[in-house]
Amino acid sequence: MKIDLFITCLADSYYPRTGIAVVKILEHLGHEVCFPKEQTCCGQPMFNTGYKDDTRNIARKMIDVFEDSDIVVTPSGSCAAMVHENFETLFEDDPVYLKKAKALAAKTHEFILFLTDVLKVDLKELGVQWQGKATYHYSCHLRGIGIEGGGAKIVDTIKQVDGLEYVQIDKPEQCCGFGGTFAMKYPQISGAMVEDKVNCIKKTEADVVICNDAGCTMNISGSCERADHPVKFITLAEIIAEGLGLLEPEHV
Amino acid sequence: MSNPRKLSQETETVSGESVELTMAGHDILFPKLPYDMKQRAKDATHNDQLQEFVNSATRMRDQLRINHCNDVFGDNYDKMRELAGSIKQHTLDHLDYYIEQFIDNATAAGTVVHYAADDKEANAICLEIAKLHSAKLVVKSKSMVTEETNLVHDLEAVGVETIETDLGEYILQLDNDAPSHLVTPMIHKNRASVGRAFARELGVEYTDDPKELTQIARRVLRDKYRQADIGISGGNFMIADSGSTVICTNEGNGRLCTSVPPVHVAFIGIEKMIPSRKHLPVFLKLLSRSAIGSPITVYNHIMTGPKRSHEADGPQEQHIILIDNGRTEVLKPETREMLRCIRCGACLNSCPVYRKVGGHSYGSVYPGPIGAILTPVFKGLANYKDLPYASSLCGACYEACPVKINIPKYLIKLRGDLIGGKHDKFIDRIFFKMWAMSLKKAWTYRMAGKFAGVFLRLRAGKSIKNKDPYLNRGWVKKVPGPAAGWTEKRDLVTPPTKDFRSWWDEHQKQKGGK
Amino acid sequence: MTRSTRESFLARLHKPLGRPSTIINIPDPPEVDESIARLVAKDADLFAIFCDKAAATGMTIHQVTEQTLHESITARLREENVNTLSVCMADSQAMTHAVAQAGMQVQDWKALPGKAGLDRQFELDAGITDVHAAIAETGSLIYQSDAEHSRGMSLIVPWHIAIVKKSQIMADLIDFWNDRSSLDAQGMPASIAIITGPSKTADIEGVLITGVHGPAMVDVFVVEDQ
Numbered sequence A: 001m002k003i004d005l006f007i008t009c010l011a012d013s014y015y016p017r018t019g020i021a022v023v024k025i026l027e028h029l030g031h032e033v034c035f036p037k038e039q040t041c042c043g044q045p046m047f048n049t050g051y052k053d054d055t056r057n058i059a060r061k062m063i064d065v066f067e068d069s070d071i072v073v074t075p076s077g078s079c080a081a082m083v084h085e086n087f088e089t090l091f092e093d094d095p096v097y098l099k100k101a102k103a104l105a106a107k108t109h110e111f112i113l114f115l116t117d118v119l120k121v122d123l124k125e126l127g128v129q130w131q132g133k134a135t136y137h138y139s140c141h142l143r144g145i146g147i148e149g150g151g152a153k154i155v156d157t158i159k160q161v162d163g164l165e166y167v168q169i170d171k172p173e174q175c176c177g178f179g180g181t182f183a184m185k186y187p188q189i190s191g192a193m194v195e196d197k198v199n200c201i202k203k204t205e206a207d208v209v210i211c212n213d214a215g216c217t218m219n220i221s222g223s224c225e226r227a228d229h230p231v232k233f234i235t236l237a238e239i240i241a242e243g244l245g246l247l248e249p250e251h252v
Numbered sequence B: 001m002s003n004p005r006k007l008s009q010e011t012e013t014v015s016g017e018s019v020e021l022t023m024a025g026h027d028i029l030f031p032k033l034p035y036d037m038k039q040r041a042k043d044a045t046h047n048d049q050l051q052e053f054v055n056s057a058t059r060m061r062d063q064l065r066i067n068h069c070n071d072v073f074g075d076n077y078d079k080m081r082e083l084a085g086s087i088k089q090h091t092l093d094h095l096d097y098y099i100e101q102f103i104d105n106a107t108a109a110g111t112v113v114h115y116a117a118d119d120k121e122a123n124a125i126c127l128e129i130a131k132l133h134s135a136k137l138v139v140k141s142k143s144m145v146t147e148e149t150n151l152v153h154d155l156e157a158v159g160v161e162t163i164e165t166d167l168g169e170y171i172l173q174l175d176n177d178a179p180s181h182l183v184t185p186m187i188h189k190n191r192a193s194v195g196r197a198f199a200r201e202l203g204v205e206y207t208d209d210p211k212e213l214t215q216i217a218r219r220v221l222r223d224k225y226r227q228a229d230i231g232i233s234g235g236n237f238m239i240a241d242s243g244s245t246v247i248c249t250n251e252g253n254g255r256l257c258t259s260v261p262p263v264h265v266a267f268i269g270i271e272k273m274i275p276s277r278k279h280l281p282v283f284l285k286l287l288s289r290s291a292i293g294s295p296i297t298v299y300n301h302i303m304t305g306p307k308r309s310h311e312a313d314g315p316q317e318q319h320i321i322l323i324d325n326g327r328t329e330v331l332k333p334e335t336r337e338m339l340r341c342i343r344c345g346a347c348l349n350s351c352p353v354y355r356k357v358g359g360h361s362y363g364s365v366y367p368g369p370i371g372a373i374l375t376p377v378f379k380g381l382a383n384y385k386d387l388p389y390a391s392s393l394c395g396a397c398y399e400a401c402p403v404k405i406n407i408p409k410y411l412i413k414l415r416g417d418l419i420g421g422k423h424d425k426f427i428d429r430i431f432f433k434m435w436a437m438s439l440k441k442a443w444t445y446r447m448a449g450k451f452a453g454v455f456l457r458l459r460a461g462k463s464i465k466n467k468d469p470y471l472n473r474g475w476v477k478k479v480p481g482p483a484a485g486w487t488e489k490r491d492l493v494t495p496p497t498k499d500f501r502s503w504w505d506e507h508q509k510q511k512g513g514k
Numbered sequence C: 001m002t003r004s005t006r007e008s009f010l011a012r013l014h015k016p017l018g019r020p021s022t023i024i025n026i027p028d029p030p031e032v033d034e035s036i037a038r039l040v041a042k043d044a045d046l047f048a049i050f051c052d053k054a055a056a057t058g059m060t061i062h063q064v065t066e067q068t069l070h071e072s073i074t075a076r077l078r079e080e081n082v083n084t085l086s087v088c089m090a091d092s093q094a095m096t097h098a099v100a101q102a103g104m105q106v107q108d109w110k111a112l113p114g115k116a117g118l119d120r121q122f123e124l125d126a127g128i129t130d131v132h133a134a135i136a137e138t139g140s141l142i143y144q145s146d147a148e149h150s151r152g153m154s155l156i157v158p159w160h161i162a163i164v165k166k167s168q169i170m171a172d173l174i175d176f177w178n179d180r181s182s183l184d185a186q187g188m189p190a191s192i193a194i195i196t197g198p199s200k201t202a203d204i205e206g207v208l209i210t211g212v213h214g215p216a217m218v219d220v221f222v223v224e225d226q
């Protein structure tokens, strides 16, 4: 099938390897992947800060870019949730775009859930092999696409990876304190939250943290760096791509 | 007990040192306005005791809720919350109808119904009742709305001794402290501070054994129930089709306050209505499970009028004061959903921010996520500008709420209202406007990204170790401007030299070349 | 200050609700969908579930027959060295007799009016009551006030002894309220208490303690009557 990629702004410029992995996996599975180059951002940073009018313009653009797509896949649960939960609320007074917003939400999927729920892929059957001791960070915005309380469903998928030693983290459902502007406006509170998260990660003794949302990764990895805790952050997409031999393992 | 609440007190941290808490009593819940949250929040994150207790107690209760609710409701948990939410929403949508029905039925059962537009009127009504009965002693069960009206203060000001009987509230009252949680009001205090307060105020020998402390309180309070002229309660629910009031407590103090003294006065916010008795089980099934993960509160007392003539005990008079105090403001369509709240405290327990800052940081009677959206509407958004932003929007509260109040949605709405009212900082506005503008075209977006990337990579210097152009990220220790807060607590990652778009172009070329 | 009246108070509500006066015809409220809200089926083993759930709340459960009821209660009273108690049942004669026979002082809670009667309840060691219903779902006792049922006897006494007939056990909280929903305000008892366990608190550092204000002990004698 033809799949259009929404790569998200953070993944595009900060974590390009995630997008690379997604493309390689989907092509490996025999699908045609397109990247509409006019795309920018879903507008979540403005929306969450309260700049509704500015968000509306960005959302309109995003809707236009993907208007003709059959399926839109994005590696970020957070951006998928933005489209699913919030786009509609922007166009309550604009019936034309309201309809388009709903249509976009209906065809937008988070990558991992797209793999498991739509393509019905089982990582074990697919032959994904990856060595390492890893834990998983549940990103809160998955709540917006129906994955609640610590993301047990994603953990199940992770456990399908052959060779991966999974360690459960404490308080999996507790937010890492990112929250966009929140981290800048309330560094004390946000800092206390991310310190809590880093301590939980330390306790797992994992070498790798699987984190699929770029915002959380920026926050937690930045805090690990500050705390001098050497741990590697990676997305499940990258693990799958490495585990299928589509990506060279990362060399430091 | 008529001494004013103190202005400062000592508390001991887990690590043993004494820290001065500058907040106490009345000022905690009624700070100077406009309220600035940051100082209290910062103090809280440095308070070991608070970090340890609030963090672990809320987390434990949250886990109990999740386990228990999943156990009993299974896949229906969400549907159950939907059901409860829809019953509440229906009631609020027709609140005038149900209030009238309630008034008629309660009056028919012999209850005297009073109407209070605000806190002052509510207390004035209560004071009149007290005067009429020449009341000297009042026993009171836990009620958030009486915190709103500051009732205890007003009663004591006219010489009516007023005793909080909920153990936690009693301790707070003795120690001139204020509640910091909707359900477990003294969640921020340790046993040693209780022991000290008891020794000081009750003249008993110091002990910090919770069981002994509870026994001491029991002895003191049992006498008070017997002597009290009036019992005051809040109300968890009002039932329109029978004119009944329901209060739910685990300790039994609520039932004692409403059964033993000759006069019962209930302070109830108008939003506590449910249509009929057959709806009550839905809420009884959810309230305690959401609050502490137990199937039901120990005592659910459903009262319909005062004692009947043929009964031997029970209050001879029952008064219900229906209270607005800002609720009709919230009842507007755009915020009505907030009034569904049944004050279970689940959103507080699940909230990672509450866990870190504690209840007093919210500077109002209602703390936590629900407080962060209710208080600005009750007390004016301009007075509580910080609250809507003091959230990472993680959505844990919405997931926990038994009546499905979409708290994150309202936090964002209030942020928007602040911006609409030009309450945002000029620099923030410019920053977001420019960012939003750059996102309108792919090329401006990319240019802005590249520019930021170059700037950050320059500051990152030698921290860039990886050679792969898609992975050669580095770290910045300090950034200026609106993002300075970020690097106060963590390093800022820099983008690698190449973005996904570059790879995509190469990838297309390769494929074309194949 | 001019005082709010019913009219002025309701006018405050009409504004945000967007209407000039109280709405007269409203849609039916949402039904309580039992496929979602019911937690115990009517045909479940209610006796077993009740005993289980009630015990989990910290109440002590005794399974007895009509023949062994009096004997079991007096034995239990002796065990706890009870001196004075009251009996508060629809028909309290037989129980009063049995307990008095066993040498305990039975006080008539109705004999003293008003405050004096209440004061007496504060001095008792225990109170024996029947119940109006019991709920298997939560292990709850339902106790209503009326001429024969004092509020204090399940509340003020340090030890509440409740007698539940097996036939009184209802499956789910829903069942009790479905039974009542036809009553008008006057038909409702002045006080209905749903009691689930001894009085509890966890206010001091989350440590669970029983017997804060209400009874520290609740014993339930479930009588096999079918």
Ligand code: SF4
Binding pocket: B182, B290, B340, B341, B342, B343, B344, B345, B346, B347, B348, B370, B397, B400, B401, B402, B403, B404, B405
């Ligand atoms: S908002 Fe919801 S979760 Fe929070 S206290 Fe109210 S009912 Fe409970």
